Amino acid sequence: MIKVNRYLPSDKIGEWNKQHKLGISEIKIKKGETILQAGFKCKHLYLIEKGFLRMYYHGLDAHEYTHWFAEEGSVCTSPFSYFSGEPNILNIEALEDSELIALTREQLEKIVSFFDTDTRPIRDVFIEMSMIMSRSRGMRMSRIMRKAYG
Numbered sequence: 626m627i628k629v630n631r632y633l634p635s636d637k638i639g640e641w642n643k644q645h646k647l648g649i650s651e652i653k654i655k656k657g658e659t660i661l662q663a664g665f666k667c668k669h670l671y672l673i674e675k676g677f678l679r680m681y682y683h684g685l686d687a688h689e690y691t692h693w694f695a696e697e698g699s700v701c702t703s704p705f706s707y708f709s710g711e712p713n714i715l716n717i718e719a720l721e722d723s724e725l726i727a728l729t730r731e732q733l734e735k736i737v738s739f740f741d742t743d744t745r746p747i748r749d750v751f752i753e754m755s756m757i758m759s760r761s762r763g764m765r766m767s768r769i770m771r772k773a774y775g
Contacts, residue, residue, distance in 0.1 A: 651726055680716070
């Protein structure tokens with residue numbers, strides 16, 4: 626899990642949200658609720674204030690395969706879909722009642738613009754890397770399942 630609250634504390638996000646009128650949403654979801662379904666575009670990066678989330682996908686054998694867990698203080702999204710705007714292959718569900726900060730790509734870009742623009746190329750490299758890694762793991766798992774289950 627990636628702990629983001631040490632880099633991007635929610636009180637700072639709240640401060641920027643008020644100061645710059647960003648329209649950032651805070652949402653509450655109940656245990657068992659799905660906030661992202663496969664086949665849809667991922668429109669938010671979720672910062673977990675409270676709770677526990679699971680990202681999973683359905684294999685070719687129709688079984689669910691857990692891809693990632695995200696706990697309080699960490700982040701959860703479908704990186705490839707969030708940054709590319711393409712439909713995703715993942716589902717995100719709450720494993721317990723959760724409170725999230727939901728950032729759209731535009732809101733995240735606005736926050737990033739508050740910082741030195743010289744870091745943009747480095748940020749773009751990490752975005753590209755996260756997209757490739759998230760997509761390649763799913764594709765690798767699909768290949769493994771095809772071999773195992775014909």
